[in-house]
Amino acid sequence: MNTETQTQMINGVNLDQLQENMDAIQQQPSLAEFQFRSKGRWLDGSHNRTVIDGYYGVGQEHSRQEPFVLDKDEPPVLLGKDIAANPMEYVLAALTGCMTTSLVYQAAAHGVEVEAIETEMEGDLDLRGFLGLSQDVRKGFEGVRVKFKVKSDADEAQIQQFLSMSPVLDIMTNPVPVSVEVEKV
Amino acid sequence: MNTETQTQMINGVNLDQLQENMDAIQQQPSLAEFQFRSKGRWLDGSHNRTVIDGYYGVGQEHSRQEPFVLDKDEPPVLLGKDIAANPMEYVLAALTGCMTTSLVYQAAAHGVEVEAIETEMEGDLDLRGFLGLSQDVRKGFEGVRVKFKVKSDADEAQIQQFLSMSPVLDIMTNPVPVSVEVEKV
Numbered sequence: 032m033n034t035e036t037q038t039q040m041i042n043g044v045n046l047d048q049l050q051e052n053m054d055a056i057q058q059q060p061s062l063a064e065f066q067f068r069s070k071g072r073w074l075d076g077s078h079n080r081t082v083i084d085g086y087y088g089v090g091q092e093h094s095r096q097e098p099f100v101l102d103k104d105e106p107p108v109l110l111g112k113d114i115a116a117n118p119m120e121y122v123l124a125a126l127t128g129c130m131t132t133s134l135v136y137q138a139a140a141h142g143v144e145v146e147a148i149e150t151e152m153e154g155d156l157d158l159r160g161f162l163g164l165s166q167d168v169r170k171g172f173e174g175v176r177v178k179f180k181v182k183s184d185a186d187e188a189q190i191q192q193f194l195s196m197s198p199v200l201d202i203m204t205n206p207v208p209v210s211v212e213v214e215k216v
Numbered sequence: 217m218n219t220e221t222q223t224q225m226i227n228g229v230n231l232d233q234l235q236e237n238m239d240a241i242q243q244q245p246s247l248a249e250f251q252f253r254s255k256g257r258w259l260d261g262s263h264n265r266t267v268i269d270g271y272y273g274v275g276q277e278h279s280r281q282e283p284f285v286l287d288k289d290e291p292p293v294l295l296g297k298d299i300a301a302n303p304m305e306y307v308l309a310a311l312t313g314c315m316t317t318s319l320v321y322q323a324a325a326h327g328v329e330v331e332a333i334e335t336e337m338e339g340d341l342d343l344r345g346f347l348g349l350s351q352d353v354r355k356g357f358e359g360v361r362v363k364f365k366v367k368s369d370a371d372e373a374q375i376q377q378f379l380s381m382s383p384v385l386d387i388m389t390n391p392v393p394v395s396v397e398v399e400k401v
Binding site for chain 2: 042043044045048049052053056057060063064065066067068069070071072073075076077078079081083086088089093095096099101103105106108109110113115116117118119120121122123124125126127128129130131132133135136145147148149150151152153154155156157158159160161162163164165168169170171172173174175176177178179180181182183186187190191194195196197198199200201202203204205206207208209210211212213214215216
């Protein structure tokens with residue numbers, strides 16, 4: 032069946048669906064509540080595996096066709112076998128991914144086309160924190176530098192504004208309450 | 217050539233190398249300085265790719281035999297094609313991976329054996345923050361719940377202490393300075 036209706040796409044984002052979602056959430060704010068989940072297990076040494084499948088959002092449970100499997104390891108200088116990227120590198124991947132999608136979606140919502148994005152990130156870590164060798168050194172990244180190379184009509188201030196909406200950037204730059212439960216089995 | 221020296225392994229961690237690393241860092245603290253890096257590019261819509269290869273640590277540059285490629289996407293309800301886990305799920309993978317390795321390494325350093333670890337994580341996100349629909353809602357996770365099921369002789373307080381050394385847990389629960397540079401190309 033043919034239809035006259037054309038889907039309005041910008042930056043690969045379905046603008047009609049984005050607008051519908053925003054309207055629905057304004058009518059019923061609970062539709063905005065999401066819960067993401069992971070299950071993991073230790074394999075050996077620094078090698079462990081995270082499985083991502085179900086999540087909750089838009090008022091219902093969802094599952095994937097196939098779970099996503101994310102392995103982590105450490106390089107030899109950190110006593111691992113370099114089977115996979117390490118958790119600090121996963122943080123950079125999360126940040127770069129989230130800021131990229133934030134830029135693309137926010138630009139789409141403002142009718143701004145983006146042609147290309149390339150990113151470079153660096154994070155500084157002083158191992159003395161983790162090793163407990165210094166009280167003055169924090170355990171996590173001491174600083175992260177993010178560089179975005181963007182091909183778009185948007186000006187730099189607008190791009191910075193779009194990037195600032197990133198949820199993972201918020202997680203990095205502001206405290207998140209994390210509760211840790213231990214069960215001995 | 218045979219040798220009488222036996223490598224001392226615990227939890228899959230080479231204890232001799234761990235002790236050597238700690239001694240070397242105490243002699244020369246700059247050996248503890250690491251820099252992790254990522255390069256990324258936008259593919260389409262919510263699909264983007266991060267490539268992990270080189271890093272700096274123990275006083276020198278390193279590269280991997282093959283770079284690690286980490287794709288991110290969003291599920292259909294978030295306007296994506298579900299090609300890969302999303303950035304929020306990458307945050308959970310980073311956290312679970314780092315806390316698991318922290319437990320395994322810290323236990324090894326204290327001579328404590330760990331037999332098995334399974335983890336479950338949940339993170340709550342209210343999309344109104346990202347969508348700019350409410351000033352009272354933050355953009356990132358409002359809270360994360362972590363559950364560790366551990367088979368080990370260590371008691372619960374000791375396990376909690378080992379987990380608390382995790383660099384990614386520090387990144388989540390405390391602010392990290394992130395600088396963002398935009399270059400228009």
